[in-house]
Amino acid sequence: MSASPDQGLVERATRNEPEAVTELFAAIRPGVVRYCRARLGRIGGAYTSADDVAQEVCLAVFRALPRYRDRGRPFAAFVFAVAANKVADAQRSAMRTASAVVAVDDPPERTDPAPGPEDRALNADLAQRLSAYLCLLPERQREILVLRIAVGLSADEVGEVLGMSAPHVRVAQSRALARLRALASDSFDRGFGEVVT
């Protein structure tokens, strides 16, 4: 999947054609939500805050739409630049109020019975651990992985968003993964059981 909507749709949306606007936001919204959740994590055990920021991002993009001009970069570059700023704002304000509590061991209750409770608990735990590891990566590497995995952009698209060449992105993403593997095996060596419980 590509999170970068096609240019024709973007152009129609900038002309304020209602269907195009709707379609455009339907296309970018999931990626924006996942991006904000990946960057902000669970706050108070839930993604509510991240989702609020995602909505702000969508609104900001929508408001800027009439002034948006295609300058040869993909629309996604514009969207995630806005998103990065909003996330940074949210982090700053969370730091100021110091009210954001990351409840690592309080995964949200879910009602869907699809995966068994144990699986979900394990998944949630894995997710939380990865989220913690991501925070240990250099900012640029973390951003690349978020855009690649959470948002779903291709290496080329990530390169356009971040202003890097695609090969450079691939090198950086491999370094990031290597770092994560090291972190994971490190904690594994120290005893996975301890970490889990």
Added chain:
Amino acid sequence: MNADDDRLLDALARGDAEPSADSLAPMLAAWREDIAADLPDFTLDAPPPAPRRFRLAIAAALVLVAAASLGFLAANASPDSPLWPLTRLLAPEHAAEELADRNAETLLEDARRALAEGDVAEVRRLLSELEGLIPTLTDEVHRDHLVSQVLELRGQLPPVEQEPTEQPELMATPPPPTDEPDESDPTTKPKGPKPPIPTPEDGADDEQGDEGKDPEPPVPTLPGAGWPGEGWSGEGWSGEDLPVTLPGMPDTPSK
């Protein structure tokens, strides 16, 4: 290595990471699944919301503009304006100035009316009050206008005579002593029974009808003429000195 990683990331991005020997893969997949679960519904998704938000923004902007213009208009409103209550709220100092201007105009009108009715004492009282108010007005043009009006009105008042000895001529003006009070022009006539006694000791001139005491007819020299001279000693206005400042007083006409 790079290519494998790239494929892994592409698969994760699609949400279908195949099982692999990579120990990290399940963790990344779990993370991807976690953040992709239960995506919220935004109101922005609904087709109309976008334009509606715009309309709301425009409506809000219009309200702001309207409020601002209202505030501007109110800031310059007069007491007759329907915006006057707003003016008092938003621009109390302007409201106070406006009221002072109003007061001054009212006093001036009252003074003219009193003059027409021949109530000289009232005219003097009103003019004195008006003179006290003038310095507090902020509008210079209005101030100058009022000053000239006051002078003009004072010019129409009969001189207050005093010091008969010193300047007998002064008072002569309007009513010839011999006349009955009535025939002289109304403005000059003393309204009440007050006698036109010339006695006032100090040479206070005409101006200023002292506190409520009346100004009398210019004809002090001849008490006997028309008015009952009884009972009025003229004490009240003894202290007057104001006249000095007012040029062009009528006194001289007799001459």
